Amino acid sequence: MTGVPASAAGGPSGARRAKGPASGGLTPASGRALAREARDTAPGESGGGRARRDASSPEDVRATAPSSPSASSSPEGTGNAGTAEAQGSTRAPRGGKIAAAAVDQASVWNIANLLTMLRLLLVPAFVMLMLADGGYDPAWRSLAWAAFAIAMITDLFDGHLARTYNLVTDFGKIADPIADKAIMGAALICLSALGDLPWWVTGVILGRELGITLLRFLVIRYGVIPASRGGKLKTLTQGVAVGMYVLALTGWLATLRWWVMAAAVVLTVVTGLDYVKQAIVLRRQGIAEREAALEETEE
Numbered sequence: 001m002t003g004v005p006a007s008a009a010g011g012p013s014g015a016r017r018a019k020g021p022a023s024g025g026l027t028p029a030s031g032r033a034l035a036r037e038a039r040d041t042a043p044g045e046s047g048g049g050r051a052r053r054d055a056s057s058p059e060d061v062r063a064t065a066p067s068s069p070s071a072s073s074s075p076e077g078t079g080n081a082g083t084a085e086a087q088g089s090t091r092a093p094r095g096g097k098i099a100a101a102a103v104d105q106a107s108v109w110n111i112a113n114l115l116t117m118l119r120l121l122l123v124p125a126f127v128m129l130m131l132a133d134g135g136y137d138p139a140w141r142s143l144a145w146a147a148f149a150i151a152m153i154t155d156l157f158d159g160h161l162a163r164t165y166n167l168v169t170d171f172g173k174i175a176d177p178i179a180d181k182a183i184m185g186a187a188l189i190c191l192s193a194l195g196d197l198p199w200w201v202t203g204v205i206l207g208r209e210l211g212i213t214l215l216r217f218l219v220i221r222y223g224v225i226p227a228s229r230g231g232k233l234k235t236l237t238q239g240v241a242v243g244m245y246v247l248a249l250t251g252w253l254a255t256l257r258w259w260v261m262a263a264a265v266v267l268t269v270v271t272g273l274d275y276v277k278q279a280i281v282l283r284r285q286g287i288a289e290r291e292a293a294l295e296e297t298e299e
Helices: 011-019 028-041 049-055 058-064 074-106 111-135 138-164 170-193 199-218 229-246 252-298
Strands: none
Touching: 111 138, 111 170, 138 170, 138 229, 170 199, 170 229, 199 252, 229 252
16 A cells, blocks of 8 residues: 555645646746736736837937927928928019119109199199180180190199009109199189189088098008999099089089089088098007007007
8 A cells, every 4th residue: 555656645636736846837926927918918998008108118208209390291291392482472463563763763754744744734734724815715624624634634643654664753642642732722712713613612622621631641641441342433524524614614614613513512421421421430440450460469
């Protein structure tokens, strides 16, 4: 009995126990080690594996992180470069316009400015013709009408030529409205001095013209008041009415010119009030935009 091996004495279970570590079986410690190794090498979602831990290590995170904000988003960098190029491309035409404007500013002796100068020279000529021989000679009045008509016609063409052929100059901007007011004011004052036209009509028309011109300068910081169709119709009606008064008309033509002048006075007042309304609206808009811009800069 003493020669029986321990494994045989214990039966199958004893054989298993004897087999133990000698045959390379798993102990609890080695089993846990193998489990950790399997978890480390497995790429599953729960364990994450060694590869995931290695990839998410601080060194790898720093290596894969972008070095700068511009490098992190190359499309934005490309967009910024494209924006810079686009801005550069838009600046070039602007510079070209400035250069072209400088050339235009240098060419004061263009056809539009020459017509304006002619209109200025016609003002004293008109006054002399209008007051010649007491101011009641039909022949001199006809010559005065011719000078006035030429001045009004050139007023229609010089602005059109300047805008169409890019002949706008600082001289033209200043001289053109002066020439307009000068020829109209000279005609109205001469007619009232001769007794052909009431002084209140001259005062209404000249007061409106000077007032609107001053109003334009006051609101020019907020924008430009555009010329309306009513204003153009007013100018045409005034020219026709004053021209008819310059001529020595009698009969029904004298009655007709009174009605034309009445229409000119009405248009003068109505369009003047419209310009005042536009100036008020333009000023309010300009102040509102300026306050909004200040609020944005403060934020």
